[in-house]
Amino acid sequence: MEKTVAVLHGDGIGKEVMHSALKVLRSIGRRFDHTFKVKTGLIGGVAIDEVGDPLPRETIELCEKCDAILLGAVGGPKWDQNPSHLRPEKGLLAIRKHFELFANLRPVKAVPGMVEASPLKEHLVRQVDMMIVRELTGGLYFGEPKRKTDNDAVDTLTYTRKEIERIVEKAFGLARIRKGKVTSVDKANVLESSKLWREVVEEKKVKYPDVELEHILVDAAAMKLITQPSSFDVVVTENLFGDILSDEASVITGSLGMLPSASIRSDGFGLYEPVHGSAPDIAGLNIANPSAAILSVAMMLKYSFGMETEAVAVEEAVYSVYKDGYCTNDVKKDGYRVLTTTEFTEKVMEELEREHVSDHILSAYV
Numbered sequence: 001m002e003k004t005v006a007v008l009h010g011d012g013i014g015k016e017v018m019h020s021a022l023k024v025l026r027s028i029g030r031r032f033d034h035t036f037k038v039k040t041g042l043i044g045g046v047a048i049d050e051v052g053d054p055l056p057r058e059t060i061e062l063c064e065k066c067d068a069i070l071l072g073a074v075g076g077p078k079w080d081q082n083p084s085h086l087r088p089e090k091g092l093l094a095i096r097k098h099f100e101l102f103a104n105l106r107p108v109k110a111v112p113g114m115v116e117a118s119p120l121k122e123h124l125v126r127q128v129d130m131m132i133v134r135e136l137t138g139g140l141y142f143g144e145p146k147r148k149t150d151n152d153a154v155d156t157l158t159y160t161r162k163e164i165e166r167i168v169e170k171a172f173g174l175a176r177i178r179k180g181k182v183t184s185v186d187k188a189n190v191l192e193s194s195k196l197w198r199e200v201v202e203e204k205k206v207k208y209p210d211v212e213l214e215h216i217l218v219d220a221a222a223m224k225l226i227t228q229p230s231s232f233d234v235v236v237t238e239n240l241f242g243d244i245l246s247d248e249a250s251v252i253t254g255s256l257g258m259l260p261s262a263s264i265r266s267d268g269f270g271l272y273e274p275v276h277g278s279a280p281d282i283a284g285l286n287i288a289n290p291s292a293a294i295l296s297v298a299m300m301l302k303y304s305f306g307m308e309t310e311a312v313a314v315e316e317a318v319y320s321v322y323k324d325g326y327c328t329n330d331v332k333k334d335g336y337r338v339l340t341t342t343e344f345t346e347k348v349m350e351e352l353e354r355e356h357v358s359d360h361i362l363s364a365y366v
């Protein structure tokens with residue numbers, strides 16, 4: 001198969017982990033005989049510096065011609081004092097909105113052999129396998145009016161019924177092919193938008209009698225995510241709650257560097273990026289954990305290209321590196337060898353090549 005991927009490195013460790021992701025994509029191409037063409041574009045701080053726009057028109061046009069988008073991360077202290085329209089984050093929000101990538105899937109899984117990397121007790125995290133389904137193109141991020149003066153500031157939390165319906169449908173659909181449970185997170189004891197959210201969830205539930213549903217208020221959800229993380233399957237929530245809860249959930253795996261994500265449109269077109277940011281504190285040191293970016297490639301293979309076997313191969317290769325006793329600095333633990341970003345990536349590629357060799361041996365005997 002031939003696919004063209006728009007690659008937007010962005011800023012800070014975004015660039016470093018993207019190199020890892022692309023190396024792994026090339027390995028997959030070699031092993032499974034696919035051609036992945038890569039077209040690079042600018043986004044974020046680097047785009048502001050080069051062309052004065054966090055999401056240049058050329059980047060949108062480039063992405064429109066591709067089969068999927070891979071993104072590193074945007075942002076950094078250099079641009080923190082810029083006016084809102086010239087912030088790197090504006091580029092990220094604009095690309096999500098432009099392509100109507102309303103469904104942000106953020107899987108959180110205990111990695112075999114790595115449960116001790118979590119600061120939480122091992123018995124709490126061992127069985128964790130949840131999917132946070134974050135609404136990505138509505139809510140406080142995009143609601144109007146939005147303004148700031150010296151004396152007041154306004155952000156607006158608005159949701160239409162249609163916006164809630166499509167994300168809730170996505171969550172129920174996923175629960176049906178996973179463990180059959182949806183947890184809807186809201187603040188229906190205070191927020192009008194959450195009251196509508198809860199009503200829509202209840203209405204949609206009727207179509208999914210086989211799926212268990214629970215509602216939980218966001219403050220209690222933040223607590224339960226840490227005390228009973230394995231009780232969750234699919235967690236569906238609005239934009240800002242999902243942003244906060246997914247960083248919290250990364251603690252279960254030991255690091256933000258472990259969490260990939262997929263942001264998907266109704267027709268399957270998607271943008272794939274780690275949950276983490278540009279990590280200015282470790283940028284340029286070649287110590288970032290590339291797992292999130294590499295696993296985002298796996299999500300792209302599965303969700304946009306229908307390459308399920310290839311996606312599993314990537315996931316297994318990453319897990320094998322951990323199982324073999326290697327890790328990066330953010331998830332270091334006793335008895336493990338800490339690798340640089342580049343070294344860790346090479347190990348993942350070796351795993352993919354090793355499985356490649358065994359495929360050939362197998363086919364020679366069959």
Ligand SMILES: NC(=O)c1ccc[n+]([C@@H]2O[C@H](COP(=O)([O-])OP(=O)(O)OC[C@H]3O[C@@H](n4cnc5c(N)ncnc54)[C@H](O)[C@@H]3O)[C@@H](O)[C@H]2O)c1
Pocket residue numbers: 013017072073074075076077089092255256257258273274275276277278279280281282287288289290292330
């Ligand atoms: N999707 C995105 O592009 C995205 C997401 C979040 C934050 N940001 C931006 O990134 C910048 C920095 O934000 P922040 O510091 O709050 O969040 P961050 O996610 O960049 O970093 C938070 C902490 O996690 C660590 N970390 C993150 N990814 C890691 C990895 N792969 N390996 C090892 N450690 C990792 C960092 O070193 C840091 O200590 C800000 O400008 C923010 O707006 C961008």
Ligand SMILES: CC(C)[C@H](C(=O)O)[C@@H](O)C(=O)O
Pocket residue numbers: 075089092093243275277
């Ligand atoms: C950088 C920022 C705009 C972004 C968000 O809030 O959505 C990030 O935190 C994320 O989780 O992707």
Ligand SMILES: [Mg+2]
Pocket residue numbers: 243244247275
């Ligand atoms: Mg975030």
